[in-house]
Amino acid sequence: MVMADQTLDCKGLSCPMPILKLAKTMKQFEKGKILELLATDPGSKADVPAWCDRTGNELVETGEESGVYKYYIKCNK
Amino acid sequence: MSSEEKKGEKGVFRELYETFFSHSWQMWLGSILLAVMSIFLFLIASPWGSSGGIVNWGQNLYHNLGLSLENSAPNGVALITEYRYAMLSITVIIGALVSALMGKEFAIRVAPAGELFKGLIGGLMMGAGCILAMGCTVGNFFSGLAALSAGAIIFGIGLFIGVFLSVKYLLWEMDKHPKMSSGKSASILQAKSKGLSLQPLAGLIIFIIGLVIVFTVSDIIILSFALIGLFIGILLQRSRWCVVRALREPFMTGDSEPAVGIIAGIIIGLLGFSIIKFFGIGSETAMVVENFWMPSIIGGIIFGFGMTIAGGCTIGSSWRAGEGHVKLWLALLGIIIAGPLTAEYIKPAFMNMLPGWMKQSIFLPDYFTYIGGVIIMILLLLMWYIFVKWNERTGKFTAL
Numbered sequence: 001m002v003m004a005d006q007t008l009d010c011k012g013l014s015c016p017m018p019i020l021k022l023a024k025t026m027k028q029f030e031k032g033k034i035l036e037l038l039a040t041d042p043g044s045k046a047d048v049p050a051w052c053d054r055t056g057n058e059l060v061e062t063g064e065e066s067g068v069y070k071y072y073i074k075c076n077k
Numbered sequence: 078m079s080s081e082e083k084k085g086e087k088g089v090f091r092e093l094y095e096t097f098f099s100h101s102w103q104m105w106l107g108s109i110l111l112a113v114m115s116i117f118l119f120l121i122a123s124p125w126g127s128s129g130g131i132v133n134w135g136q137n138l139y140h141n142l143g144l145s146l147e148n149s150a151p152n153g154v155a156l157i158t159e160y161r162y163a164m165l166s167i168t169v170i171i172g173a174l175v176s177a178l179m180g181k182e183f184a185i186r187v188a189p190a191g192e193l194f195k196g197l198i199g200g201l202m203m204g205a206g207c208i209l210a211m212g213c214t215v216g217n218f219f220s221g222l223a224a225l226s227a228g229a230i231i232f233g234i235g236l237f238i239g240v241f242l243s244v245k246y247l248l249w250e251m252d253k254h255p256k257m258s259s260g261k262s263a264s265i266l267q268a269k270s271k272g273l274s275l276q277p278l279a280g281l282i283i284f285i286i287g288l289v290i291v292f293t294v295s296d297i298i299i300l301s302f303a304l305i306g307l308f309i310g311i312l313l314q315r316s317r318w319c320v321v322r323a324l325r326e327p328f329m330t331g332d333s334e335p336a337v338g339i340i341a342g343i344i345i346g347l348l349g350f351s352i353i354k355f356f357g358i359g360s361e362t363a364m365v366v367e368n369f370w371m372p373s374i375i376g377g378i379i380f381g382f383g384m385t386i387a388g389g390c391t392i393g394s395s396w397r398a399g400e401g402h403v404k405l406w407l408a409l410l411g412i413i414i415a416g417p418l419t420a421e422y423i424k425p426a427f428m429n430m431l432p433g434w435m436k437q438s439i440f441l442p443d444y445f446t447y448i449g450g451v452i453i454m455i456l457l458l459l460m461w462y463i464f465v466k467w468n469e470r471t472g473k474f475t476a477l
Binding site (some may be wrong): 012017019051054 | 182186251252258259262263319329388397
């Protein structure tokens with residue numbers, strides 16, 4: 001289980017809002033810290049890993065609980 | 078039969094189910110299959126379109142409320158059950174619902190109030206834009222480009238401008254008014270993550286009910302459209318097919334995959350439609366309307382802006398509505414409200430105002446022959462492809 005330094009709640013939001021919020025939050029994040037992103041949009045299952053890949057941030061762990069998708073992203077910038 | 082053989086059989090069905098529903102498909106795959114569906118529809122009657130059906134629901138609503146629609150429907154409003162695109166637009170949503178349930182991705186997702194508001198406003202803009210441009214991202218873009226319509230090219234340029242401005246707005250909103258997209262949200266009826274979920278069973282039952290209802294339609298063309306609509310809905314939800322993403326991502330994340338997916342579909346449609354038109358199997362004027370160039374550019378900008386704040390075009394809103402996003406329900410409502418009113422009160426004056434050279438119906442083969450028209454279209458798509466790939470590498474236009 002990964003411990004997150006901060007949680008970003010994007011529940012209820014649909015594309016593109018979770019990615020916009022994730023990008024904005026990550027800009028002000030410290031290198032090495034871990035962000036927990038919560039989303040309910042199934043689109044996030046492909047979009048979040050793709051965004052991490054492109055921006056060089058590390059997707060440490062993913063999970064799902066009762067329709068809420070969880071992403072743990074380590075800031076590498 | 079031994080128990081091991083039984084187990085093996087179950088494995089086959091499980092494998093089949095997982096092939097289709099355990100993860101999303103690549104967008105290019107969905108896109109090519111959707112182009113094939115559009116070719117089927119054209120062989121039956123006319124190519125795939127989306128906004129016409131939804132606007133027809135709205136016209137029926139206004140008609141039942143007693144509003145006169147003498148400018149936009151002088152011969153009366155076609156009943157939903159008697160208009161093939163209206164039926165197609167319904168079964169697309171049912172197909173998407175079935176697909177979301179089968180993939181255990183359905184839930185009624187209520188976004189924060191500011192988001193719901195943006196869904197409605199985006200829908201109103203799409204309703205106005207698709208009427209002025211005489212088609213939406215499906216009929217006037219995905220099908221329109223494939224149909225060799227010059228108006229579709231201009232509509233595409235309008236969409237690009239609208240999307241560009243709308244992304245600027247979203248970034249500004251995120252910076253200055255973060256409350257718009259935060260606040261109370263809810264998620265209802267989602268699938269259980271552990272144990273057996275009832276969603277796939279519910280999906281199967283709704284699919285069978287949908288099929289039974291479709292086969293009660295007496296008109297064979299409307300029946301075929303409704304039936305193909307069910308499969309279009311499934312393809313859309315599985316591949317998360319989205320014209321907004323294709324046009325938006327270059328300005329946001331730089332991801333080129335959605336654009337490449339849409340381009341792949343348009344090329345297949347282009348080849349199929351050109352054969353159908355050239356050999357006289359279907360009408361040469363299908364999806365070619367008097368929207369070159371002013372109606373297309375104005376309608377395209379309004380539509381492009383609206384679909385980006387809504388987070389889905391007419392068809393993207395339809396399948397996401399089936400998946401349970403309340404924001405996109407409101408986007409559909411916006412189209413239903415604004416489409417018929419724009420057609421009745423704004424479009425006649427708008428068209429009267431324009432001189433003839435601004436509202437032409439231009440079919441490329443009339444000027445460049447079929448080969449020339451197809452080459453022009455492929456060159457334009459190639460330019461689009463090069464732009465998104467170059468931009469993905471350099472990040473020149475990318476905001477995030």
